[in-house]
Amino acid sequence: MQQYKSLTGISRRDLLSLIGVTAGSAVMYQAMTSLGFAAESGYKGRIKLEGDPKGASVLILGAGLAGMTAALELRQAGYKVQILEFNKRAGGRNWTIRGGDTVTELGGATQKCEFDEGMYINPGPWRIPYHHNGLLDYCKRLGVQLEPFQQINHNAFLHNSNAFGGKPQRMRDIKTDFQGHVAELLGKVTQKGKLEGDVSKEDQEILLEALKSWGALDKDYAYAKGAVSAEFRGYEKDPGGGLGAAPIPGEPIGLSDILKSGLWGSLANFGLYEFHTTMFQPVGGMGKIGEAFAKQVGDLITYNAKITKIEQGEKGVTVTYEDTSNPGTVQTASADWCVCTIPLTILSQIDIQVGAAMKTAISAVPYASSVKVGLQFKRRFWEEDDLIFGGISYTNLPITQISYPSTSFNTTGKGVLLGCYTWNGPNSYEFTAMSPEERVKRAVEYGSQIHPQYKDEFETGISWAWHRSPFTLGCAGDWTDEAREQHYDNLCQIDGRIVLAGEHASYIPGWQEGAILSSLNAIERLHKRVLQA
């Protein structure tokens, strides 16, 4: 549809370069924003909370990214701030498990991470899209060093245990061959004049040329084994130097085989906006972001605080909590206002004094299931043997995918793979229902169907099932369109002296950007309310 337009009329980009030439860059930026470029996640730049809050106090519940963003900005704006946190660490789901760490899940199973120094797994968020500008801005401000996260790797595998005899296929073969066959088919239809009425005569000629270029077609508009297709899909024998070095093109996989294999299903990963390059990860683990926030606001946090009651009245908010390091001790904290970032799974069980609409909204959002398994191997066989440097292989096996580390490329020594990452669906629950050790064992068994090297090279693993996470009881808010329509605004409204924030109060659930944008929006509205009061 869009290509259509840019062929028949003036394209957006042409229009922009015209504006840029005639009117200068400030006008161009304005035009870009109104045409949908440049404005990305909804982040409007550094928040400005102007006006004197006159010593007003805010109690923040939860020291995840939403809570710590609120704390950082509100303190800067002149508020007295205090944070209560259930865990004995800050960060919430922004978290990295490293060698030596001990983790305990609901039900009591405890794992000690035996990874070597420098090895880690991010049980929660693990990648940052370039358009999550809010999160990126905080990384910049807080000095969190980023590096590229490899999302797409043409040389990673696509695997279906019931296709191609269970043999993993290279993503570049499936992608190039699928695209080539489709281009050839569309070329045939075009040449037969079947597009009359939809595409003008002149455009049909352009389309044919475009298909040739896009689908790696030969001079006869055919997708076939040969020099042209090999330039896209790679070779059976790569070009070399000296004698006997001539390249040998590979044989494309037939369209019918690709269609029946279902492997084309994973090609959407090349298209999804959330996966567009460039993606990032913090050097040393995603948890570096939470740690950087905690350096700023750590002095405001009371840890091991299990909240049991949230009351509000004319004058302020009072929160009752138990100090879990000293079981049975009931304490209270009070403030003029409250920013509550507690996950809805937990908040829906807490006695909270808000109106019926918000209360119903709090109880209306189920939480997604997700499981991750990290596996340490003696050597980086995926690089040494398979030439896979970062990126993700996708499979129909219960582990769903294998992600390769985006750091320390081409080095000798060990590495940690994300050996399983489920999101909803039966397998995610089935993995959750297992003991942590069993999950690791299964991840190794299944993964070895794709990488037989697993059996010899595996050393140690660790798993995290989000429905067994004591501080979230689930992974992320799993909104339906219907629930959003009915409850989202009620969830986000300020109720008296209380406002909610977190990924669950955003249109980007499960992403850290959602937590940050939700928090900034909440405190902006709260600040206005305070100045009015």
Added chain:
Amino acid sequence: MTIQTKRPLGLIAATALFTAFTAAGALADSAGATFSDGEKFSQKTGEALYSNLCQACHMNEGQGAVGAGHYPALAKNENLESSGYPVYIVLHGQKGMPPVGEMMSDEQVAAVVNYVRTHFGNDYKDEVTVEDVAGAR
């Protein structure tokens, strides 16, 4: 309500599209744990469904669990007396609990509800029927 897709975390993967190409039935294993194929649970008996699904949160003996919030114990749970209640919760979810019954047939929902209502110290003899479940969807 509908089951949420894998979209929220951009986790497209290959799963949904592979469903048609995988053999029916669960992949059994020595430990009794099983993995389903596709987007529906493959386990048939109440016991198998419990230990591969419900146990994820309510734990192996129905004892529930406590963290910042809690998963209620299903063991000796008087809320199970009225059979319509657990059927409704399994089908439609409850607060943070997802509507897991959307990934099960009516037979499976009946089987797992009947299992829980007659185990873990519960002894409710009136059986839930497939029709009861169909009517509550």
